[in-house]
Amino acid sequence: MELPIKDTPSLALIQRGYGGAVDVEAISDCMQLLRLAKVLLGFFYARFAEHDISPGKYSVLMELLAQEEDESLSPSILAERIGVTRPTITGLIDGLVRQGFVLRRNLEQDRRGVAISLSDAGREFMRSFLPGQFDAMAGVVSALSAGQRQALRDALTTLEGSLR
Template sequence: MSLTGSPRPADSNRAFGPKGADDIASTASTAPDGKPHHDEVDVIVDAWASVRPGLDTTPLEVLSRISRIARRLDQARNAVFTEHELDGWEFDVMSALRRAGEPFELSPGALVQKTLVTSGTMTNRVDGLERRGFVSRQPSPSDRRGVLVRLTPAGLRAVDAAFDALLHHERRLLAGMDDDARAHLAASLRTLLTAVES
């Protein structure tokens, strides 16, 4: 992945955005009546209830929280990639190659499918990764005119190091949940994602 050029976080908590993980966990807001809210979504839902009392705002209870979590995760992941001098799109391409197993290679078409970008965008991304020495183009043994994109040893080291750091940060985000709670949440989110994607 390429250098982002953005400044590195001052400390590990910066990977969680403007506030550290502990700050986020302890943050609470207060309503006008003095009763504490658990999070900002409660504030939003209560505000809508006060101006539109007959409106069913229950979807916000789930989807607004998912939206806010997604923004926090983007901040966390971008910070991790920046620490490893990578861009997110570079990690996406290299991790797709890494997951393919040895010899860590895929066709450009397979990479397009796995990363959900256009073929033109993928060509540019492979060019950039090749310039950095993270991937190489190899002739396809089954198609004389085709090529395969292969992860180099340098690319393998880079993607593994970034992924290890990413998992470390994301374990911290989930540290307040026990195994059963995480499994239940994963199952619920799987059900929701299946419904949304269908």
Template sequence: MERGRQALIALRRITRAMEFSARRLAKDTGLTNSQLMVLRILGQGEVTPGSIAIQIGLTQPTVTTLVDRLTERGLVARRRGETDRRQVWIALTESGKAMVASMPSDLQMSFHTEFTELADWEQAMVVAALERVAALLKADKIEAGPVLELGEIAPPQESL
């Protein structure tokens, strides 16, 4: 029973770290982790919403909503493709570039940096343990991208 309690405490610490990070980022920037990830991708150059969706593991409609919100804030702009008018390209505005340049480090970035510094066997061990925890929580079938963010969570869709 003691190990079970320790595991639950560790899970709660992870959840709280995510909550604190999201609150700090929202306070500092007014943006969510997902919005910050979109801005970071756009900091590398103009891309399509589909490309953003693939890079951060979210659906294209979700990315469209994120881009809508960033456009409303004047951080990104859309433009139609020159050869294919159906294609939409997203780029940072000058305000968006300034935001990216002054962006604070977040939990996800620091995790990624420290995780990649682990030995390959240790990375595999951590991933295996986390996947096992997800299975124990019956969360292994829930679709999720590599974005650490808390907020409104929709219940998993039932298979018909």
């Protein structure tokens, strides 16, 4: 999964009269946010691709790993926790089963459902993948000073509130 990250020529079009009177500086700030959003997601998507997983598969593996070892989750619960639809979760599980990372078992007490759990191979994959992933996550903000990080937290909290 890749995200096109180039800027659109918004500022040039504003200068040519599209959009009426707008706060050009605010638009610039928004473009910088959008660009950072795409770069950041792209950075992690590229890491996932190197390990032959996708963002969706990563989320499934994380949710399953967070369970106790002998527990499973249903596709419906997984879909809800990850924020995708049930057809999508079926496809992600299909792929993870093919990769050998996940087991799909029929439920005895309710033949409509299936139980999804991590396989040993899946658990092992996550055990080896996660240290580098968490290092990469920690590394994202490591170039910022402590003051910048606090300022970023405050700003992002406000932004999230107004975008929801």
